[in-house]
Amino acid sequence: MVTQDDVDRFAEQFDAMAANIEQALLGKDHLVRLTLSCLVANGHILLEDYPGTGKTMLARALANTIHGSHARIQFTPDLLPSDVTGVTVFDQHTSRFDFHPGAVFHNLLLADEINRASPKTQSALLEVMEEGHVTVDGVTHDVPRPFMVIATQNPIEQAGTYRLPEAQLDRFLVKTxxxxxxxDATETLLRGSAIRDRAGLVSPVAGLGDVTAMGEVADRVHVDDALIRYVRLVAEATRDHPDVRVGLSPRGALALIRVAKVWAAAARRTHVVPHDVATLATPVLNHRLLLRPEAVFGDTTVEAVIDDIVASVAAPTGRG
Structure with a gap:
């Protein structure tokens, strides 16, 4: 069981990391805390947004904050799976095959415009996102820990893209x-136009071991049986909703619990409350629900459906 001292130390570290990242990404406290929660929960995040909003800056600032390594891949139609995972090359001098690691062998991988790569290349990320290792020519290679993929998509330009299948979308803990x-943040950015690289100003305030230790603390945060029941009812409501064709999977429900435990610890609580679940429902669920065609044609959004479901399911009272 986690103690109050444990979550107080957790929150102090979490707040210091968030404040550090916000030096590079101004005015985005909620996003920064959501991204940090994904990292601590050993998850991945999908950012669907317009170019130039700071997605790369976020990834680099996060890597600098935890003193971790990072890489960026621009996903294009000619990108090969071996560019992502690595390749074995025959060395004539030693007469043996040597493994040359790909971009996933970093703590943070920014997969820029992931939907521009072919499905074969997209699927190269599946194993490493789920299991933390890649298999090349029958040999398994572990990636560094912690490991996180920050993938991006451009919502306004779909020509020449390959839509991510549901199986791959479900590997992301959060989509936002x-x-x-x-x-205020815009004016601050404009005043500091001479600063070309804000992420370069970010210095480490935590080590990779600190992130692992924070994850262990979050794992011990209490989730009351009443709240477990609440999450189950939310999941069942997504499957029964008239506008939803495919509802929340058990993996999605587990994801909601995992990130809620981190969110609770960051708020200096030893237990999860219903408000944590309600706050995180949209970023955790919005890429996991498929709407019926008639709902899509009627301009119904996934976010509106999630809000309707959260409002319709009675939250437990008291501590749970």
């Missing part, structure tokens, strides 16, 4: 967007 900065 960066969004444009507010007025």
């Amino acid at each position: 967007s960066v969004g444009y900065p507010d007025a």
Whole structure:
């Protein structure tokens, strides 16, 4: 069982990391905390947003904050799976095959415009996102820990893209967007136009071991049986909703619990409350629900359906 001292230390570390990242990504406290929660929960995040909103800056600032390595891949139609995972090459001098690691062998991988690559290349990320290793020519290679994929998609330009299949979307713990900065943040950015690389100003405030330790603390956060029942009812409501064709899977429900435990610890609580689930429902569920065609044609959005479901399911009272 986690103690109050444990979550107090967790929250202090979490707040320091969030404040550090916000030096590079101004005015995006909620997004930064959501991204950090994904990292601590050993998950991955999909950002669907317009170019130039700071997606690369977020990935680099996060890597610098935890003193981790990072790589960026621009996904294009000619990108090969071996460019992502690595390749074995025959060395004539030693007369043996040597493994040359791909871009996934970093703590943070920014997969830019992931839907522009072919389905074969997209699927190269499946094993490593789920299991933390890749298999090349029958040999398994572990990636560094912690490991996180931050993938991006452009919502306005779909020509020449390959839609991510549901199986791959389900590997992402959270889907959200960066969004444009507010007025104050925009003016601060413009005043600091001489700063070409804000992520370069970010120095480490935590080690990779700290992230692992934070994950262990979050794992011990209490989830009351009443709240477990609440998440189950939310999941069942997604499957029964008249506008939904495919509802929340058990993996999706587990994802909601995992990230809620991190969110609770960051709020200095030893237990999850219903508000945590309600707050995280949209980013955790919105890429996992498939709407019926008639709902899509009627301009119904997944976000609206999730709001309707959360409002319709009675939350437990009291601690749970």
